[in-house]
Amino acid sequence: MRDASLNPRRPLATQPMTHLAAQLSWLDDPVIAARLVTLTAGALRVVIAPDVGGALAAFYEATSAGPLHWLRPAVPQAFEARDPLRMASFPLFPYCNRIRDARFEFDGATIDLAGNDARFAHALHGNAWRHPWRVDALDESAAELSFEHRPDPRVRGDWPFRYRARQRIELSGGALRITLSAQNLADRPMPFGMGHHPYYPRTAQTRVYADVQAMWHADAEVLPTHFGAHPAVDALRAGMSPDAFDLDNNFANWAREATIAWPDEHRSLTMTADAPFDHMVVFAPANDPQLCVEPVTNTTDCFNAVGMREQVGGCVLQPGEEIEAALTWTPHRE
Template sequence: MSGPTGAQFEITYGHARAVVTEIGGSLRTYTVAGVDYVESYPDDTHPPMGSGAVLVPWPNRVRGGSWPFEGGTEQLELTEPERGNAIHGLVRKLPWQVINHTGSLISLGIDLPAEPGWPVPLRVTISYALDERGLTVTHGVTNVGDRPVPFGVGTHPYPRAGRSATDDCTLHLGASTHLPLSPQTMTPDGPPVPLAGTELDFTKPKSLRGVDLDDAFGGCEPGADGLVRHRLAGPDGSVEVWADPAFKWVQVYTADDFLGRGRAVAIEPMTCPPDALNSGVDLITIAPGEAWSARWGLLPK
């Protein structure tokens, strides 16, 4: 099959099934026993609202599209012109190449060249694997250039609590802070503030009914098992979004008009906050020849 997202790659394990796209290397569907655990869309449709996107070499936004590097300034294309930002990295609209495809696993890669606004070439990979623990997604980045470069990684799934309506769900985040964002640019407008006791306190399960979010949360600390855990729970199922400690941030976005669904919620693990290429907060610097990897996943409950 092909369409706006290119070829479609299916993996299965028992009653679980996922479909990954060639364009963007993104997650289009994930079902268990026929029940959706991410918001999906038809294979001949452009991904709505960043659904399933891989966000490399930065997640979220770069204010003004400019950022400092080696004493100069790099200027990225303003891919969110209405807010004057570069948004969601450079690879989500490009074709990826299959590295390995078995029954329950697919790995894809893409070479990101040096280009205006991005000075150092990278090799980027992603693997999706199904097993008894659910869906595990592994990101890889290798510096194939000759200079160190900072970067960040994010992803943009819209998890579903099975057949539960979004407004019937509660959200529980493994985060402890909220990052104020400018409503004009959606980039940082002050330091992180503690979540506890605020109207955005998702440190305990909180209903999403009537709640509109496009917010960055930080202080995502792992539990005793070494993983950060966020959970969406409803009357007809729940799903956990877990992540390695490298994913210190999470963006949560509620959409009122997701294709074929209406109200939906994105829970987006990120290694750094919005505009990190300027602030430097939680950026990862990778040396020439160095490789980095980290995982996140979805676990239906």
């Protein structure tokens, strides 16, 4: 149901999950562990899987009772399949979410992305998440990763612009901070967007707080139809249960701050974002344990969407132009 209608029933799959129910068994697998990078700062830990799309495998706090997860940890199968969709969070370059029919018009030409992933009818999340990233620098609490895309005309649906993406992932001041940046390495302008795709633990008591102005309503294929009011806007301001609506929708002109709270566990996680992360996606499907609150620079299908620039987002990077902005997740415990 993509019009995000009310869902008064609690999803059957959304059963309470304490931090003790999600242990990090894959850290005990030497083959998997050898592929990972772990950052530490006090009790905080972030585990990075560079070869799984530069994704985060976990962000947690080490406690005497076990790991207290601030993001939903990866499942073991995610490493074998190299599947970022089953990780804790992953970067989105050079656009976020779907592009209708995997094509759009730009600078007088049709950009055809069809064929880049047979699983999806519409191009999804760009291409950086489908490739390994390189670790360029590393210390105890910070890592710098990069990915450079060189278009290959032999690959159907390949992104036709050369670019370099970077992530600086660090634990500092009791928080996780990720600085995303990109540079257009092509000799022509490139349409662009970026973001991160975090999954959070979802329980019956979880609440999401955010100050948003309006929502992009979507069709059955999760593509935007129109921008306007929705009860979820007020619900988010008051503290929305992920079970209240069937959501996979973009919210524009948010305050660039959102809090995911677990009041029964006396804790919360506040996410803040720099401009131009002026858009936020909430993915809270009915009858499903997933919950995403994603900071992004563009709405779904931004290269085709019709609307005011502040409602659509995205930008055009000129040859050699760079863009950089940071995201921060700060845990709080009562």
